[in-house]
Amino acid sequence: MIEIKNLTKGFGENIAVKDVSLTVQKGSMFGLVGSNGAGKSTLFRLLAGIYKPDGGSITYGGAPVWENTAVKEKIIFVSDDLYLPFSQSIRSMGKLYKAAYKSFDKERLDSLVSVLRLNPKATFNTFSKGMRRQAAIALALSVRPDYLLLDETFDGLDIVMRGFIKQVIYEDMAERGTTVLLSSHSLKELEDCADRIALLHRGEIVMDSDLADAAFSFFKVQVAFEGTYGESRFEGLKIRDYKQNGKVASFIAEGDRGDIEARLGEMNPLLLDVLPLSLEELFVCSLEAMGYTYGERETKI
Amino acid sequence: MKNLFSFDLYKEGFKKVRILGTCFLIAMVLLNLAGALISEKRGGVDGSVTAVEYTVLSILLVAFVPVLTYSAFSFINNRAASDFYHALPQKRNCVFLSFMAAVVTWIVLLVFAGNLTSYLCWELIKGAHVPFSVAASTFLCYGTMSLVFSACTVLGMMFAGTPTSAVFATNVLIWAPPFLAYFFQVWVERFYPQVAQWHSVFNHVGYSQFMPIRILFSEDGFAIDFGLLLNLLAAAVLIVLACRAYANRKSESATHSVVGKVPRHIIRGAFPFLLLLAAFNRLYEAKDYKWNADGLYLGAVVCAAAALLLFFLYELNSTASIKRTLRAMPWFLTVAAAVAVFVGGAFLTSLCFDLTDPDSAEDIECVTVTCEDYYSRKYSGITVSALLDFPITDEGVIHSVYKDFTATEGDYNRSLYCDVKMELRNGLTIWRRVRVTESSALEEYVNASHEIGKREYPIPTREINKNEDAQLWETFKAEYDTLTYGQRKAAAEGGKEGYRTYYVDFKAIYSGYDPGITQRYYVYPENMPKTYKMLKEKEPYLYD
Incomplete structure (x- = not known):
């Protein structure tokens, strides 16, 4: 379970996340939606342990995430702004992931890459935007994380690949109890797959509701x-x-x-x-x- | 250890810059080979190479090492990359140290490749032996210089969020300390001219000890000494600071100009500080050099204006806003205040020297005089450097030294100087610079000294030849033993009208001379009468 309590983060005078409290149950999919500049990406980076909060706390199963390697081992964050250097390939990035994450499964990566029809040796400068996103997701899923943070990950994927990725995620949720947080501008998408949704505006949670309750x-x-x-x-x-x-x-x-x-x-x-x-x-x-x-x-x- | 280093991340760091590193390695080998082939050797008397021209190696390392270091840590200046690495399940210290270890590995490879290429070129192609000590010292010194550069680069990067500000910060870290040390020393000597430059604390921690000043501009740049150790220590400290800075660095700092208020103030003020100091310097010199006062005042104005302009341009570049730049301009006054504090600090330091000065010659127990100044050796009749490297307790000499020590500064007759070690009666040992004239009492003492004479012109160890006159040799030896330094010098070197007197040639074996050299001694009647008489009896028609 992910617990966020009174979380606050500012950049100079701009408060990006203001007193946010949320609970994400284990094995569930939590959707985050909000206006532009609402603070979604900042919230994800706080959850991934990239940013240090100015106030409040984030815990995973009771353990804080900041500079906690044991917790971070279980988290994988796919950013909206992908880090896939042009001179690298899926294979070379896979080695970096393997060096960083003990649970990285190379066979799974090979399998995913094969289904997605991506060339593991080709450098990323030859990939389209959608292919880069597919590669990032494949690498992330190969880590077999307990917590999957997806920031606008499905935006940019075609409908077929979107369906396939979702299927893989659902399998992980069912088999291993993976907890997923994802953000999207497409409410229809979130309606289809999320168990719970929160609306973020100007750093604050406006609404946090179970999807069925909201309906x-x-x-x-x-x-x-x-x-x-x-x-x-x-x-x-x-x-x-x-x-x-x-x-x-x-x-x-x-x-x-x-x-x-x-x-x-x-x-x-x-x-x-x-x-x-x-x-x-x-x-x-x-x-x-x-x-x-x-x-x-x-x-x- | 697990929290500080990851071998997997180290390998990734090594691979990250492998293309750049390999290119630099190839360039290092080829360019050093070319440099070694065209350079002249500085040789020792036994034909070995005592120092090799490593200019090419210096230039390459100055260029390659910062670029390599920057490339390894460039991810901190890119938002996506910075976020990625900060999200990894590794302690920040571990990420930093693993990558730094990879950079150091490349540095060692580059320095080794460059040195090895030169070494092999000298040994195998040019046929000159390079002693292991020379090869080892150059490897150590260049390795240390590279480490310092790398440490300055990585620390500078931690306070900068863009490539431009990283370059700026790196250069501040590399060049500001030696320049500050130089100016500090200049100002201390301005307030207290009797600082013994080569024997004071400045010799150990002065500007000449900073890498790369030491290697590029100092004759003893490759010595394995305390200065080298200081540089190694400095590199280690800077790396530790960079590690801490990385651990505290916010990922969101990427693409911001400068991270943190204090580094921002330091970087924005560093070069204007140096320019303002130069302006202050000009103003101070104008009071002494009145004949060039106008030029110096103009120089001061130019330096001050340049400082203000540099400050303004840096602010404009960082803020991209005229309004915010103008609002920051009052900080320039802080820089001016820092200059005043700096000069004040130099004045206080000079007082420390002043306070330990002897009040009179009676306070001095003994003096040891050294002189390492080329011009003193060249122009002075004293030849102090050859003579006075041992403690002198003679009161006359001590008074003479003290008199010269307290002589008026600005006396242009006193263009020569020695560094004098004074052992005081209160237990203190101090070094001071003493300005002398050629006619100082010191010279009189030197010339009249038997002790110095015996050191500098000993009796030759002679090869006995059964055909030679043994009695002449014994007489000469007995009389020569009584001579002063001045008299022995005249005997050995001809001295005054040496051509108008008798001389004897002995096959002498000196240390430092090849066996079999004939040493000629001129015999003067006023100080070697018996020998002179014996020679006159043999050859009565010589000049009388």
Whole structure:
């Protein structure tokens, strides 16, 4: 289990990660999503023991990660900014990994490289961006880590390879209880595979929820009443992103669906629609509520 | 040990720079071969090579070693690479030391290859024997110089996040210490001119001991001595500091200009400091050299302006912002204050010399005079360096030395100097530089000394030839034994009007001379009357 408690990290005046607390259960896949510059990559680097936190703690199974070789042996981090020197090849990088990680499995690397149809002797300057990413993932998976940190790793992979990599990861999770943290800009991708998702914005966790809970906790409501009314009519309900156009009001409501329907029904609306919210809609609403929007355009771009 | 070194990482570090290292190795062999073939040897009297021209080797190492070191640790200046290495399950000390060991291995290979090439060239092609001691000392000295360069490079890199600032930091670390030591010594001597340069603490830790000054500019650059040990120690200390700096370095420092406030202040101020010191130097000299005061004042202004410009340009390069550069300019005053502190420190150091000076000649128990200055030997009738390397208790000499010691500085008649070891009655032993004139009392003592005469012009160990006049030899020997240094010198070298007097030739065996050389002695009637009379009886028609 990974436990993050009150984690803070700043770079000069800029606080990249602000009082973040998360728990990632062993053998689960945790998705991290956020706005640009939210602090996702910084959080990953803190988790990998690359950055030293300014405050708070990160523990893996109770042991801190900073300068702890025993813990770091079990972690592999695939960065969004890959380190694959142009003059090196998969084979030579494999030797470096073997020198650094005791659990590195060369046979697994050979097998993965073969399936991915990569040339292990070719230097990385001959690889495309996608191939470099495939190589980085193959090297990482060959370490057979207990904790796999993937920062926007699937972005840049084609759909076929994405499916294959995910399959390998699922097998590791099932067989060895590997814990995976991954970040992506594609919410659809995270919806398909993550057990739990967190939304990060300006260094803070905005939302941290089990995926199933999220699907059953937020609803898009459209309701209409006679006469004039305002947001105050819905006191007692947890609502956000309230919009009104004449008699019709729409908003996001949080809570039990039955309860929401019952309470709105008691108000005798002319119209009532309660619809489930997609993850994307939920996150966009959450960020808009925090002021993260592109705003109104006055001129055509 | 496991936390400090990984053989696997060492191998990776070695492989990381193998292409560069191999190219340098080939260049080292070929260029040293060419250099050895075209250079002249400095030989000893027995035909062996006492010192080999290693100019090519010097230049190559000055260029190759920093580049090799930088290449091995270049990952710290790249975000992706820095993150990768910091994520490895190794202690940071282990990563650093393993890579450093790989760099040192390449350095040893380069130095060995260069030395071996020269050695073999001399021995096999040029037919001159290179004693093992020469080969060993050059290997050790070049190895030490390379280690110092490598240590300065890697330490500089730890405080820099870009290649430019790394080069800057490295050069500060290599060149600033010898220059600072030189200027410090200059200022101490300015306040206290009687510092015995070759026998004071400055001789052991002065600028001439710093690598590469020692090898490139010093005649004793290849000596295996305390100075070499100091450099080795310095290299070791710098490597340890670099290791600590790496362990504390933040991965996010990569691509930032300078890491840390203190290194930033040091690097931004180092070269302006030296220029301001030079400006201060000019101002001080202007008060002494009034005939060139205008030129010196102008020189001071130019140096100060250059210091300010350099400071400004460095800030502009680091911040890329005129506004922030102008905000940093007041720090220049800190640099000026540092110069004042530096000069003040030199003044205080000079006081330490002053405080241990004898108050009078009576405070001195004995003196030992040495003179290593080429010009003193060349122009002086004293020939002090040949004569006075042993303790003298003669009160007359001591008074004479003390008088010269306290003579006014700036007396241009006193262009000659000796270093004098004074053993004081209070138990202290001090070395001081004493300026003399050719007509000083010291010369009178030397010329009148029997003891010095016996040291410098001993009675020859003569080959006895049964045909030679044994009585003449015995008479000569008895009278020669009574001569002073001046008299013996005149006898052995001709002296005043030597051609107008009798002489005797003896087959003499001296140490340092080949057997069988005939040594001629001039016999003067005023100091060898009996011998002179015997010769006159044999040859009455010589000049009288």
